[in-house]
Amino acid sequence: xxxxxxxxxxxxxxxxxxxxxxxxxxxxxxxxxxxxxxxxxxxxxxxxxxxxxxxxxxxxxxxxxxxxxxxxxxxxxxxxxxxxxxxxxxxxxxxxxxxxxxxxxxxxxxxxxxxxxxxxxxxxxxxxxxxxxxxxxxxxxxxxxxxxxxxxxxxxxxxxxxxxx
Amino acid sequence: xxxxxxxxxxxxxxxxxxxxxxxxxxxxxxxxxxxxxxxxxxxxxxxxxxxxxxxxxxxxxxxxxxxxxxxxxxxxxxxxxxxxxxxxxxxxxxxxxxxxxxxxxxxxxxxxxxxxxxxxxxxxxxxxxxxxxxxxxxxxxxxxxxxxxxxxxxxxxxxxxxxxxxxxxxxxxxxxxxxxxxxxxxxxxxxxxxxxxxxxxxxxxxxxxxxxxxxxxxxxxxxxxxxxxxxxxxxxxxxxxxxxxxxxxxxxx
Numbered sequence: 001x002x003x004x005x006x007x008x009x010x011x012x013x014x015x016x017x018x019x020x021x022x023x024x025x026x027x028x029x030x031x032x033x034x035x036x037x038x039x040x041x042x043x044x045x046x047x048x049x050x051x052x053x054x055x056x057x058x059x060x061x062x063x064x065x066x067x068x069x070x071x072x073x074x075x076x077x078x079x080x081x082x083x084x085x086x087x088x089x090x091x092x093x094x095x096x097x098x099x100x101x102x103x104x105x106x107x108x109x110x111x112x113x114x115x116x117x118x119x120x121x122x123x124x125x126x127x128x129x130x131x132x133x134x135x136x137x138x139x140x141x142x143x144x145x146x147x148x149x150x151x152x153x154x155x156x157x158x159x160x161x162x163x164x165x
Numbered sequence: 166x167x168x169x170x171x172x173x174x175x176x177x178x179x180x181x182x183x184x185x186x187x188x189x190x191x192x193x194x195x196x197x198x199x200x201x202x203x204x205x206x207x208x209x210x211x212x213x214x215x216x217x218x219x220x221x222x223x224x225x226x227x228x229x230x231x232x233x234x235x236x237x238x239x240x241x242x243x244x245x246x247x248x249x250x251x252x253x254x255x256x257x258x259x260x261x262x263x264x265x266x267x268x269x270x271x272x273x274x275x276x277x278x279x280x281x282x283x284x285x286x287x288x289x290x291x292x293x294x295x296x297x298x299x300x301x302x303x304x305x306x307x308x309x310x311x312x313x314x315x316x317x318x319x320x321x322x323x324x325x326x327x328x329x330x331x332x333x334x335x336x337x338x339x340x341x342x343x344x345x346x347x348x349x350x351x352x353x354x355x356x357x358x359x360x361x362x363x364x365x366x367x368x369x370x371x372x373x374x375x376x377x378x379x380x381x382x383x384x385x386x387x388x389x390x391x392x393x394x395x396x397x398x399x400x401x402x403x404x405x406x407x408x409x410x411x412x413x414x415x416x417x418x
Contacts (some may be wrong), residue, residue, distance in 0.1 A: 052311070053306070053314070053334060054311075055327050055332070057327075058328070059314035059315055062316040062317045063318050069328075077337075149374070
């Protein structure tokens, strides 16, 4: 996405909402969905539109786990680390992903394809351990299934991937 | 005129208005309640340091409240030095002392309120002075600059500018540093520049007497907020200049 595109997309998102501070979170969520992160320009433009300090928006963006200020990968892998998944070896999933992708939870691969993160509970404890890739659930996962799953996502070219709402 | 109530604080009868904060009533009556995160410069307080706890008694029921933000609504008794309060305040001070071991003020208060002995099992945060009370953020917001905020959460929470970069909203007025109860906000100053939050500001001096007047940016910002022309002299010199001018004008009237 070129810079001009990004700026106009941000403007579009922001102007969807009335210029009132209470819409800050909604606008930031939309940006997160669209770009997989919140660009600094986005915070800047939002603070101008809502007339509230950029520092306050930055505080909100760093507070909520669902919002990210760093660019995320094309595919987001969430490893459930709730109690049930933790007991059934979610750490092993993270270790396997580290072996395949070379990144720890919270990081993004250098080619921008994958981001790995821990989430606290996906509410599917009966299916533990659970991993979610771009909204698709992989249940009762074994470590040896992971390379195959990654393969299927690596095959998709970045152009084919639109946002996963 | 709102309703007046008579309450007792540590056995002393005090008259106050309904809804007045207990801390203000106590202060007016010469009763000391320790505080950290409170500044009289603001109308609202956050009571997050928890040092101002007192015990309240109403019809035989007792509970612990924070004096800073407790509005007196009915006639009841308060105790600032009860056994329970002494004990709880010691715990609060011990926790604060381990959160901000570098702060002298916290250290002294912890010693005074008994937050030193018996808390050896707590682990200190290395090199920390900040207790995250948010007074600096409130000061910055109330001035209309809004350059700093609390970022992240949990154990990683801290006060900073967006992205940790020099903020374009900051005017280098030092309000945050001055209001900080633990002296946690650092800045450097020499003859010509002041550096705070990673940004260097040019210092401003009175053209007439040479007294320091903050930074160029803070003078300009204050003038803009007040809707007046930027002054190059300090308040005193400006008053004197105005008086001189009046003298000249009305000399023969």
